[in-house]
Amino acid sequence: MTADVLHVIARSYGIQQPVITYIRHSENRTYRVDGADGGSYLLRIHQPVKDSMAGPQHTFEGLLVELDMLEQLAKGSSLLVQAPLRQTDGELIFVLKQGGETLNCSMLTWLEGRDIQREDTAAPEMAQKLGTQVAKLHAFFKGYKYAGLKYRPSQDLSYNERLVQTIKRGAPVGLFANGDVLILEETIQLVNSRLRWLEITEDTWGLIHGDLGMGNTLINDEGETSFIDFGFFGPGYYFPSSHRNVFLDSYYEYFGMEPYDLQLVEGLMLIAIIGFYAFELENEAYQDWMRERMHKLCRDLCRPYLAGERIFYKF
Numbered sequence: 001m002t003a004d005v006l007h008v009i010a011r012s013y014g015i016q017q018p019v020i021t022y023i024r025h026s027e028n029r030t031y032r033v034d035g036a037d038g039g040s041y042l043l044r045i046h047q048p049v050k051d052s053m054a055g056p057q058h059t060f061e062g063l064l065v066e067l068d069m070l071e072q073l074a075k076g077s078s079l080l081v082q083a084p085l086r087q088t089d090g091e092l093i094f095v096l097k098q099g100g101e102t103l104n105c106s107m108l109t110w111l112e113g114r115d116i117q118r119e120d121t122a123a124p125e126m127a128q129k130l131g132t133q134v135a136k137l138h139a140f141f142k143g144y145k146y147a148g149l150k151y152r153p154s155q156d157l158s159y160n161e162r163l164v165q166t167i168k169r170g171a172p173v174g175l176f177a178n179g180d181v182l183i184l185e186e187t188i189q190l191v192n193s194r195l196r197w198l199e200i201t202e203d204t205w206g207l208i209h210g211d212l213g214m215g216n217t218l219i220n221d222e223g224e225t226s227f228i229d230f231g232f233f234g235p236g237y238y239f240p241s242s243h244r245n246v247f248l249d250s251y252y253e254y255f256g257m258e259p260y261d262l263q264l265v266e267g268l269m270l271i272a273i274i275g276f277y278a279f280e281l282e283n284e285a286y287q288d289w290m291r292e293r294m295h296k297l298c299r300d301l302c303r304p305y306l307a308g309e310r311i312f313y314k315f
Contacts (some may be wrong), residue, residue, distance in 0.1 A: 009096065010107075013086070013088070013107045017035065018033050026049055028231070029124045029148070037227065039109075056152060059202070061149060065148045068146055069233060070111050077137075085108065095288070111222050113226065115218065116217040129224060138208070142202060153233075155235070169172050170290070170294075175294070184298065187270055190306060194263060198264065206236075206238055207235060208233070208238065209233055234262055266310070269315060299309055
């Protein structure tokens with residue numbers, strides 16, 4: 001991506017004399033943009049590093065839903081979020097056409113901070129804060145209505161089943177041992193069997209962040225936390241993914257209900273991890289990491305889960 005093209009995109013959002021710094025290329029190409037007015041922004045070119053990582057979130061229709069949601073979330077909640085910018089013509093998405101390819105681009109406000117770490121959550125107060133924030137996010141989602149939600153990724157039973165087929169591709173190329181693949185398949189089948197018994201209500205199924213974890217949670221110098229990267233936002237099960245008892249207590253206290261069966265919570269935590277493996281399967285930057293970690297995942301978490309042991313505190 002040339003500097004001239006990036007400057008054209010930035011100016012379309014009304015950013016004058018932009019200073020643009022490359023960040024990384026994974027699910028999207030990302031850049032920090034600093035304007036002459038002192039404002040800082042995140043430019044996203046929605047082009048994944050591998051074609052296999054592309055999904056409905058990269059389409060014009062799917063991206064438009066994400067940006068509309070973020071705009072409403074920034075206006076209608078107390079959560080600290082990255083709000084989308086509109087171009088000078090009022091449009092949210094800059095459509096870039098070059099070399100016979102059409103790319104969708106978006107601009108968000110910049111949030112200062114760093115990825116939250118385990119030591120940050122050691123204090124019960126932080127876990128309580130995060131649990132309440134996730135509850136507030138889900139409360140907003142319950143009231144959010146948009147006709148284009150069919151264009152967003154859905155983390156349903158069929159999504160879990162597709163993970164199995166994706167993971168299986170890792171065995172012939174030496175990423176995973178066949179025995180570990182079988183363990184993952186059995187784990188996903190068990191999770192799905194339990195989810196099929198779950199009554200689908202507005203309290204168990206709805207819109208979710210889709211990729212909520214420490215890598216997508218920022219903490220700034222004042223101790224304020226915020227959730228970022230809503231690329232997988234879409235329909236899914238309402239279960240938190242970490243932060244143990246205090247997190248769960250604060251999450252369910254917000255909604256005034258009792259915690260769900262921990263087996264389901266544990267199962268969806270495993271699905272989230274397996275989903276990361278599947279998403280990054282063809283990304284060479286993660287393959288050595290996956291070769292090392294897959295057997296440990298199966299040994300320490302999947303096998304005990306299949307045996308009926310509680311694994312909630314092993315994550």
